[in-house]
Amino acid sequence: MQTEDLARDVGATLSKPRFKHVQGVVTTAVRLAVQYGESEERARTAAWLHDIAREWPRDKLFEAAESIEVPAGFASIPALLHGPIAAHIGRTVYGIEDVAILDAITYHTTGRPEMTVLDMVLFVADAIEPGRQYPGVEEVRAAADRSLADATRISIDHTIRYLINAGKPLFPLTVLARNSLLTR
Numbered sequence: 001m002q003t004e005d006l007a008r009d010v011g012a013t014l015s016k017p018r019f020k021h022v023q024g025v026v027t028t029a030v031r032l033a034v035q036y037g038e039s040e041e042r043a044r045t046a047a048w049l050h051d052i053a054r055e056w057p058r059d060k061l062f063e064a065a066e067s068i069e070v071p072a073g074f075a076s077i078p079a080l081l082h083g084p085i086a087a088h089i090g091r092t093v094y095g096i097e098d099v100a101i102l103d104a105i106t107y108h109t110t111g112r113p114e115m116t117v118l119d120m121v122l123f124v125a126d127a128i129e130p131g132r133q134y135p136g137v138e139e140v141r142a143a144a145d146r147s148l149a150d151a152t153r154i155s156i157d158h159t160i161r162y163l164i165n166a167g168k169p170l171f172p173l174t175v176l177a178r179n180s181l182l183t184r
């Protein structure tokens with residue numbers, strides 16, 4: 001699979017602002033991969049694919065989730081389904097067999113316990129790409145310069161606070177991801 005083909009398909013699938021976000025995630029993921037000793041190629045592929053189903057309507061996400069293997073609990077929060085579905089598309093449409101890439105995509109919104117370097121590269125890149133603006137983003141950016149695990153944990157802390165303040169459900173795996181990062 002050529003990255004150019006993937007980039008072209010993503011460009012044809014997503015809205016302009018979302019495509020710009022993905023481009024920012026690709027650039028940032030590659031930079032973090034170089035900094036933290038992960039493969040640039042894997043980071044690039046995961047980043048191009050991660051949001052390919054992000055703009056699907058709820059019904060389409062639920063329908064797709066019924067026919068693929070989704071990790072436990074994901075279907076209870078529709079906003080999380082685009083990760084596992086993007087991984088499924090990566091495997092079935094683009095022939096990606098590297099489980100590390102597929103897992104990084106699956107868990108890019110939630111995190112998980114014992115996150116790999118590639119998981120964290122994508123997670124943090126998604127949180128700090130240049131187009132991201134939210135209270136606290138500078139703290140995550142600064143942390144990413146010194147420690148990928150700290151940046152991941154701080155980003156998770158922001159997400160947890162955001163979800164609580166917004167009265168939204170919090171996926172339990174994210175709490176386990178945070179606990180695991182605190183004991184690393």
Ligand SMILES: Nc1ncnc2c1ncn2[C@@H]1O[C@H](COP(=O)(O)OP(=O)(O)O)[C@@H](O)[C@H]1O
Pocket residue numbers: 054077079080109110126159163168169170171174
């Ligand atoms: N750990 C989580 N638990 C529950 N819901 C979450 C979690 N993380 C994110 N969400 C919800 O899923 C939505 C999509 O998250 P994300 O993919 O990070 O958004 P985007 O990249 O579009 O900003 C968020 O707006 C939030 O409401």
